[in-house]
Amino acid sequence: MMRVFEFLFPRRPPTAAVAKERLQLVLAHERTGRDGPEFLQDLQKDLLRIVQTYVEASDDAIEVRLGRNGAASVLEINVELQRPVRARRAIPIF
Amino acid sequence: MGKVIVVTSGKGGVGKTTTAAAMATGLALRGHKTVVIDFDVGLRNLDLVMGCERRVVFDFINVINGDAKLNQALIRDKRIDKLYVFPTSQTRDKDALKREGVDRVMDELRAEFDYIVCDSPAGIEHGALSALYHADQAVIVTNPEISSVRDSDRIIGILASKSRRAERNEPPVAEHLLLTRYSPERVARGEMLSVDDVKEILSVRILGIIPESESVLRASNTGTPVILDPSSPAGRAYEDAVARFLGEQRELRFAKAERKRFFRALFGRAQ
Numbered sequence: 001m002m003r004v005f006e007f008l009f010p011r012r013p014p015t016a017a018v019a020k021e022r023l024q025l026v027l028a029h030e031r032t033g034r035d036g037p038e039f040l041q042d043l044q045k046d047l048l049r050i051v052q053t054y055v056e057a058s059d060d061a062i063e064v065r066l067g068r069n070g071a072a073s074v075l076e077i078n079v080e081l082q083r084p085v086r087a088r089r090a091i092p093i094f
Numbered sequence: 095m096g097k098v099i100v101v102t103s104g105k106g107g108v109g110k111t112t113t114a115a116a117m118a119t120g121l122a123l124r125g126h127k128t129v130v131i132d133f134d135v136g137l138r139n140l141d142l143v144m145g146c147e148r149r150v151v152f153d154f155i156n157v158i159n160g161d162a163k164l165n166q167a168l169i170r171d172k173r174i175d176k177l178y179v180f181p182t183s184q185t186r187d188k189d190a191l192k193r194e195g196v197d198r199v200m201d202e203l204r205a206e207f208d209y210i211v212c213d214s215p216a217g218i219e220h221g222a223l224s225a226l227y228h229a230d231q232a233v234i235v236t237n238p239e240i241s242s243v244r245d246s247d248r249i250i251g252i253l254a255s256k257s258r259r260a261e262r263n264e265p266p267v268a269e270h271l272l273l274t275r276y277s278p279e280r281v282a283r284g285e286m287l288s289v290d291d292v293k294e295i296l297s298v299r300i301l302g303i304i305p306e307s308e309s310v311l312r313a314s315n316t317g318t319p320v321i322l323d324p325s326s327p328a329g330r331a332y333e334d335a336v337a338r339f340l341g342e343q344r345e346l347r348f349a350k351a352e353r354k355r356f357f358r359a360l361f362g363r364a365q
Contacts, residue, residue, distance in 0.1 A: 014284025019240050020291045027247050027295065034251050 032065060040064050047077065057081055096204040099211050100229035100267075102253075104245030106216030108237045109274040112310055112320060114213035115143045116329070117233065119319040120336030122177035126208040129168065132182035133225035134215035135190050141181045144171070145317025155183035158195030164202050173322065178207075191224045200228045218252060227258050231268045233301060233339075237275045238287040246271075247296055270301035272335060277306045278351040289349055302335030304328050305348040 032040060044064040051057050063078040101114040111134075118130035131154065132140035141147040146169045152162035171177035180203075183190060203210045214225035226232065232253050236246045253267045254260055260267075273289055280286040293300055309326030313319065321332040327348060334344045 012285070016281070016284050016287050016291065019287055020295065023240055023243055023287075023295055026244065030244075030247070031251070034248075 028063065029060065032063060040066060047079075051079055055081060056083065096207040096210050097230045098200065098204070098228045099209060099231045099233060100214055100226045101211060101233045101235060102214040102222065102226055102249050103216065103235040103242070104218060104222075104249040105237075105242045108235050108242050109304070109310075110216070110235050111140055111143050111213050112314065113233060113235050113272060113274065113304075113332075114140065114211050115319040116321040116332040117336060117339070118209070118211040119171075119174055119177060120321050120333055121209045121211070121339075122171070122174045123321075124336065124340065125176065127176045127206075128209040128211060129178040129180050129203060129207050130211040130213060131180040131203075132213050133191070133221050134213065135182050135221055136184060136186055136188075137215065138182050138184050140213050141169075141179065142317060143314050144179045144319065146171070146179050146181075147317070150181045153181050153183040154199070155185055155190045157199055158190070158192055164199065164206075188220060191221060193224075196224055196227075218248065222249075223252070223256060226253055226267075227256070229253070229257055229267045230259070231270065231339075233270050233272050234296075234298060235272050235274055236292060236296070238273060238277075238281070238289075238292055240287075243287065243292055243295060250296065250298065269298045270339065271296060271298040272301045272304065274304040275306045276303045276348065278349060282351040289346070300346065301338055302331055303346060303348050304331045304335070 032044070044062055047064065048057065048059065048062045051062065057079065061080050061082075063076075063080075065076040065078075066073060099117070101110050101117065103110050111132075114130050118128045122128040130140065130144070132138055133154075134140070135155065138150075138153075141150055149169050152167035154167065156162040157164055157167050167180060169179040169181065171179060200210070212225045212229065215221040226249075234246050234249060236242050250269060253269065257267050259265065271293065273292060276289070277286055281288045289300060289303055305327050307326060307328040309323055310320050310328050313323055313326070313329075320326055320329045321336070323329040331348050334347060337344050
């Protein structure tokens with residue numbers, strides 16, 4: 001009976017939430033590149049390289065933003081790691 | 095001094111020309127002397143939507159090049175007092191919109207009109223940049239759909255960095271978001287981004303919601319700005335948007351799904 005019902009009225013999963021999440025992710029990334037001064041993207045790349053030598057981090061793990069707080073500029077750096085960090089011997093690169 | 099409003103979006107086909115025509119007509123209906131300019135050089139269409147395609151003699155590019163005077167190119171609307179259409183050229187010359195020429199024409203228009211509505215071409219090339227350069231206010235036309243929202247975000251960034259106001263360190267271009275082709279029923283079913291979603295993502299205040307409506311095609315078929323069709327939900331929504339633009343408080347209609355009556359649900363909607 002349930003099958004007949006589902007055949008007649010197929011339920012589609014709501015997709016708007018997926019759209020919103022994808023947009024927020026892609027725009028956060030694009031705005032970093034666009035709004036900030038040019039060095040921000042280079043800084044982001046360098047930071048990522050360094051972080052990745054110490055812990056596992058995906059290529060989009062770092063977000064660098066230049067914001068304002070009153071008269072001062074604030075450099076905001078967010079690093080998101082997928083897994084809890086395990087102690088690991090650092091391999092210095094320099 | 096007149097105010098310059100750019101109607102822009104980044105993405106094509108979202109309703110810029112429909113919106114520019116409706117907004118300009120709405121402003122003129124409320125007594126403001128208004129001109130609507132087509133910046134889409136090479137792909138002239140505003141004349142068709144405004145229903146004055148057979149009255150085009152001189153165009154924007156003729157005036158820029160000094161081949162015609164401004165008042166020779168402006169077409170006075172036959173329905174609405176104080177409404178003028180400034181058509182563009184069909185030339186394929188991409189650089190026809192010369193910077194100094196556009197500056198001069200805009201200065202002349204500012205002296206003459208209360209509102210100058212610029213219908214931007216799609217994209218982020220020269221034509222779109224020229225259309226937004228002089229803007230004091232921007233109406234960003236967006237469909238509740240990912241590529242349109244993304245492109246709107248891009249255009250918002252460009253408004254903040256490439257406009258004349260940005261160049262001169264003046265107060266920024268005032269941004270207004272107009273959500274078009276909105277279907278409250280689909281939003282209610284979770285199939286379409288809601289007005290709140292789009293507002294949250296773009297952080298721009300909402301000027302209006304234009305519901306998806308068959309009357310928009312009917313209006314362009316006949317060259318009548320949809321705002322002149324009082325039976326059209328889209329027309330009424332544009333009227334609300336114009337009122338809000340002029341500072342009136344109006345409730346946001348067409349945001350919620352109306353409960354369909356049984357027979358309407360069965361036989362589809364007539365509008």
